[in-house]
Amino acid sequence: MIIMAIRLLPIVVGLLAIIGRVDCAWGIPETRDFVPLSTASTKFSQKLYKDLAINRPNAVFSPFSAHVALSMAYLGARGNTANELRTALQLTPEIEVHDNYQELIDLLNKVNDVTLDIANSVWIHPDITLLEDYKTELVTKYYANVDALDFSNPNGPEQPINTWVAKQTRDKIRAIVPHGVLSPSTSLIIVNTVYFSADWNSGFNETLTKNKTFTKQDGLKVQVEMMTQTGRFEIKESVVAGAGVLRLPYSDERFAMYVLLPRTFSGLPDLEKTIADDDFDNDMLFNDFMEATVAVSLPKFQFTASMDLKNTLKKLGLSSAFSESANFSGISATKTHISGVMQKAMVEIKESGTVAAAVTEVDVSNRSTFPAVKKTPFTFNADHPFVYFIRQDSSGQILFHGKLSDPQMEKMEAS
């Protein structure tokens, strides 16, 4: 008798690119109450941050992408393994996660003044038969492509997967699955991609971008290309650990980048300790702003990170899922377990935007529903380490989360 170790390898891909593109229209009808799901995924995001970002100079990851991909694994998990995944994903009993994602993916894929493409695919070993129910739910709830792994492909079985990912991410992410990772004992791979590309609602003028000093955590000074603009923005001061938050909306204003900036160059560790604390509700970072005139300075930067999330997820309570005792009996009659969870994410922050809007300060000010209007501009100068979020505000989903404390570092590979 031959006993073959059959494994399950979900791979998670997150991607962000901000490149120029403008058109108009409001896409998402706000139908379902996505709050319970977003509360869960914000908590999940906070826990990922603790492990993926705190001890690293820079970070970018997509909590949304990881949550979606693991939810697809959860769909086929049973018994103990289902409990572990539910706990790790911070799901409470009232959340119908699969139905929620069906609606959310449907809605988010339809926004049309920013580009947000969410795509899922599942690749199976030719010897494995997916249960019909699982396959049906993957297709109807997650709009997943289901395809067979081809171990006879001369370029390796990963090639069609990488080609698919490159297509979904418009070539921003190419080799998500390195050569040699897949072996004939790999039974199933789950891939989620998120491609986001949007203009700022108020773009930065490229001619104002200048090399300026950025002070790192340890006091060392380096040069960065700093983008600047003065305009009406939503801001709040001293929100947590003395840090301020600035909201920079995209052309569809239900998408925004939130920059969380400590008061001093050495303030990030205290801030991170606070926001990563289990008792701290990250959702409070996104509410109760006031609108004011703000002189904004933000580094132009890009950062790519490849991460193996397995150890992080173990800390969140996944254990049987990675072992022989995994129960994925809802996926296939053949025994499977998760062998790895990888994510590759990329962020690119630059000037482009509807530059016209940048100068129409007055238009913006008239929309204000906030009482506090300060005459002297606020200064929001991100010339030292900060934390950021890219969030879809109407669903509360954090698409990307990261930090920048070393602007000269553009890449990270970590496990």
Ligand SMILES: *[C@@H]1O[C@H](CO)[C@@H](O)[C@H](O)[C@H]1NC(C)=O
């Ligand atoms: C998986 O969980 C289901 C539901 O709890 C249980 O009936 C089944 O026996 C378990 N299978 C394995 C292989 O543990």
Ligand SMILES: *[C@@H]1O[C@H](CO)[C@@H](O)[C@H](O)[C@H]1NC(C)=O
């Ligand atoms: C950018 O700034 C320069 C210099 O202040 C100015 O001449 C130019 O008109 C600005 N461009 C736009 C598109 O506002």
Ligand SMILES: *[C@@H]1O[C@H](CO)[C@@H](O)[C@H](O)[C@H]1NC(C)=O
């Ligand atoms: C900033 O400095 C770098 C390196 O000297 C240079 O390549 C770049 O063009 C400068 N950027 C600006 C906006 O001056």
Ligand SMILES: *[C@@H]1O[C@H](CO)[C@@H](O)[C@H](O)[C@H]1NC(C)=O
């Ligand atoms: C905008 O605000 C200004 C100053 O308060 C006011 O004079 C003007 O009528 C407002 N415009 C609109 C369209 O509400």
